[in-house]
Amino acid sequence: MLEGYYNKLLSFMRRKTSTSYRLASLLAGAICFLFLLPFCFFLVGNHIDKYLQLRYSRLLEISISCVSIFFGLFFLLWATYTQWLIGKGTPAPNAPTQTLVVVGPYKLCRNPIELGAIFYYTGIGTLFGSLTVGFICGMLGFIFGTLYHKLIEEKELALRFGQDYLAYKKEVPFLFPAIWKSKQGGRFLKS
Secondary structure (H helix, E strand, O other): OHHHHHHHHHHHHHOOOOHHHHHHHHHHHHHHHHHHHHHHHHHHHHHHHHHHOOOOOHHHHHHHHHHHHHHHHHHHHHHHHHHHHOOOOOOOOOOOOOOOOOOHHHHOOOOHHHHHHHHHHHHHHHHHOOHHHHHHHHHHHHHHHHHHHHHHHHHHHHHHHHHHHHHHHHHOOOOOOOOOOOOOOOOOOOO
């Protein structure tokens, strides 16, 4: 089943896409991942929150949501811009990067878009619900994002970029940024 998906992705990777096609892919992805998915996560979190009924100061919740949304959007935009500029593609599977992107936020972790999404979902859930709803939204983003990356994307990237991706994968952390330099001075973590 996944073999067909990988073959389809490889065919998308090999073809050149126009700027308007890539922009349309970005718009569709933004609608899905910035609005529809967090809305679904919010509904689940809100339902669970009714049973837990944990309450926090609204000022604390708003402060956490603002910081979380800021960091989330920062990583999302930085990673998307880097994919567009360096990789000549988008985060969308139908218009993927043409080259392996290992600079910018991808030097810190392999999945800065997932990292940004987790912060963003946590902030949105907290802003429109509660800290509990935000935590649930962030956890759902982490669970679904990690499942996708581990089960599908990592295999697809290994097929597309071979040894370059495998070397990058060994050196750069999956999700939590490497904010310190590698003692061995690895190829991807050098300044």
